[in-house]
Amino acid sequence: MLVEDSRINVAILAVPEVTASALFGMFDLFSSPGRDWPFIVKGEAGEQRMRPYIVARTSEGFQAANGIWVKPDFDLNGCPQPDIVCIPDFFVNPGESVSGQYDAEAGWLKQSHEDGAMLASACSGAVLLGEAGLLDNCDATIHWGYVATLTNNYPGVKVKVDRSLVLSGEAQRIVMAGGGSSWQDLALYLIARFVGLKEAMEVAKVYMLQWHDLGQQPFASLMGFRQTRDAAINKCQEWLAMNYRTHAPVAAMTALSGLPERSFIRRFTKAAGMTPLDYVHALRLEEAKQMLETTDMPIEAIANETGYEDTSFFGRLFLRKTGMTPSHYRLRFGSLGRALRHE
Structure with a gap:
């Protein structure tokens, strides 16, 4: 049967x-x-x-x-x-x-x-x-x-x-x-x-599985990859990659492009998929994430290194974009780097 x-x-x-x-x-x-x-x-x-x-x-x-x-x-x-x-x-x-x-x-x-x-x-x-x-x-x-x-x-x-x-x-x-x-x-x-x-x-x-209650936000790259044929915008992106700490970087990129401000913002947004200011913040925060993952630098120093004089503003922005405070992010993602540094 x-x-x-x-x-x-x-x-x-x-x-x-x-x-x-x-x-x-x-x-x-x-x-x-x-x-x-x-x-x-x-x-x-x-x-x-x-x-x-x-x-x-x-x-x-x-x-x-x-x-x-x-x-x-x-x-x-x-x-x-x-x-x-x-x-x-x-x-x-x-x-x-x-x-x-x-x-x-x-x-x-x-x-x-x-x-x-x-x-x-x-x-x-x-x-x-x-x-x-x-x-x-x-x-x-x-x-x-x-x-x-x-x-x-x-x-x-x-x-x-x-x-x-x-x-x-x-x-x-x-x-x-x-x-x-x-x-x-x-x-x-x-x-x-x-x-x-x-x-x-x-x-x-x-x-030994852990529920990922934080979702994807802390893991996601803030920088969207967008190919563009706009040479003026590419030039500005390359400049910003080396000068993201600069005070008023959007104004500096506008001057570098040789375009009127409105035209620059429109063309940059179309090419990069985000406004120039959002792009600056995304680039800075990606650099901050890497520093939190790989160094023991104080959070105030990381804020300054990535172009933020106001540490509290940096913390609020980091939380809004990643879903975690800088301290929590370091605790979650910095353990591998600490293990390697302390071998």
Whole structure:
């Protein structure tokens, strides 16, 4: 007599460009609920509550982006009906369209959603949700470096880059995690939602995972990369990179450009994607972040080094742009530098 499998089916979608750490890391975490905690505390594995499997366009093996071998358990047409579909991040050029490259995966995702599955993406995996037509006029999140990949290609999508997780769609059956290792947050959330909070906490303790409650803001670069053919603006950007401490740098760049002030501001904003003053602050704060990460300089000295005479203004601006005070940022991100300096 066959015993019905009561485990929750978790399909993890793999494409050849997939990031192997997220793919196999998700597999490990979804295999853990119910099984690993009893093994750790009692020496005997418990009953596994979730059933992860890797699904791809074809069940034939392929090399992932970093060269590691991936052998899917099922192809798109032959896999068990999933309760959850997870989409790990994969390599895609920031801002570029992938239209037509993943039609089979997009169609399968759309059908899985219509059949009642919860869809969950990590980092750039959200692009495949967009290809499936599931992000139009919806809230979303993605790695801070890939915001333009969504906004350039899917109508009306509203990217909440400051949030670790974003729930969207009917009955909140679409969930997206922002960047990098946020697939860990995504897995813990899904375990809590489908198995239970207790089991999610047990998995977090077994794997020593920390919830990224601060979101992406402290990790994100404040400098947006924008290519421009405007030689006058390029010249000003190059000058500012070496002279960001200068008093009244916007006035100095305006003079350097040889343009009327209004024309300079308009052309700079169009070329750089932000106003000249915002660009100055972004450049200064990126330098300040690096100093906080790699030196023991007092915060007042860092403020002065990056062009701010008023340390309190520097602190307020830093908090507004990064979501953390300079002291908290140093505590969070300076530990590796301190370890290297104190070897």
